[in-house]
Amino acid sequence: MxxxxxxxxxxxxxGISRMHDAAPxxxxxxxxxxxxxxxxxxxWLPSLRPQTEQLAAQQEEESEQSGVPPYESRITTAKLLIEAEEPEMVMEVCEGLLEEDDEVVQVWYLLGWVCYLQRDKPEEAESFRDSARTYLTRAKKLYVKLCCDDPPMLEHVEQLLSELRPEGASAADDDEDDEDGPPIDDIADDFIHSSDEEENAMEH
Missing domain, CATH: 1.10.287 (Helix Hairpins)
Structure with a gap:
């Protein structure tokens, strides 16, 4: 903590130094x-814990939460990881959150945002853009369904969707992205797999 x-x-x-044009x-x-x-x-993040600790944590899971922070704290952590430019960790944190509750607008929003930030990644741009549209559209639908009250977040979601929308498409087409987009299972694995491929390419 x-x-x-x-x-x-x-x-x-x-953030304060930027706002006041002070020395960074x-x-x-x-x-x-x-x-x-x-x-x-x-x-507490599974992929970063030694295998022996993971096995021990699994054995203790029924009796305690093995130090995993509360849901809201992990949402905050995901936001900070975006700031820290750690997309793979963001995806893993969000995947764990969705497994517990897949109707939290902020989690879908963060998933869409982190994919948006990866949209210009070589050879994966289209995949990240499609994923971003899917997750942001899901966030927007849940926002309406749950009658959320966070105008700045909704405004940002709509802004990102407008930037991701293919030329000539309308907002109504976003619904199709939600239905036809990638599945939410193993979201983090996609990032980990991509990172492994990059490392192998660099070695050759």
Whole structure:
């Protein structure tokens, strides 16, 4: 929790420095904040835990939550991981959240946002754009269904959808993206697989 708070503080300070055109925080401080965040997340995110610890955690799962933060805290963590430019970790956190409750607008919004940020990735641009449209459309539908009250988030969702919409398409076409888009199962695996392919390409 201390690590998370430290990164939040650094993120806020960076935002304030931008707003007031002040001298930006040093790269060292920002990197330190990212390291603290990743260290904190590694204590409960499955892919970052040693295999022996994962087995032990599975055995204890019925009696306790193995240090996994509350749902809302993990949503906050996903937002911070987007800021820290850790898309694979964002996807894994969100995948875990969806397994617990797949009708939380913010989770679908964050999934769409992180895919949007990856939309220009070489050789995967179309896949990320399609995924972003699917998840953002799902977020918009749930927003209406659940009568949410977060105008800034809805405005951002609509802005991203308008940028992702193919030329000549209308907002009504977004519904088709939701129905025909990629499945939500193993969302994080897509990112991990992509990262492995990039590493192999670099080796050759």
């Amino acid at each position: 201390r690590a998370l708070c430290r990164f939040v503080l650094l993120s806020v300070l960076r 925080l040093s790269p060292h401080l920002l990197q330190e904040g990212k390291d603290y965040l990743k260290r904190s997340v590694s204590s």
